[in-house]
Amino acid sequence: MFTVLRWETRFASGIASLDFRHQVLFALINEVNCAALTGDRSLSPREMLADFARHARLQFAEEEQLMLASGYSELESHRMEHGVLCEAIALLAGAESEVDVVDVCAFAHDWLVRHIVSTDLPMVAYLRGDTAA
Ligand SMILES: [Fe+2]
16 A cells, blocks of 8 residues: 655755755656556556656755765765665666566655655755764
8 A cells, every 4th residue: 555655844954956856756756656556557657667767866966966065974875875776766667577666656655755864864964064974
């Protein structure tokens, strides 16, 4: 069972571009999941997952630039977390995969919420000068 992924104030970083891209990722997960649940085949699951992955990579590139520019010590571990999602989506969306789109959405949903709260928000706190890392 998949619950709709809703934006919550606890996910907000205060960096407008970051929050906007996160909200786009939420919307894309919901869109893919909705299409899977309703049987909408106007776009293939692989195409939708590829679109999600493209937006995720844009988001990750922006974060990694911010971390690099600020000398954030957690850059590499943060980058590795991004890699886990990108690799998982690429694998699941691959030509050989018998992809269960609902499972992929559930995975992306859990990953995104956990990553924002546990990894992105501490990064933003550092960028703001609230913490040392
Ligand atoms: Fe991140």
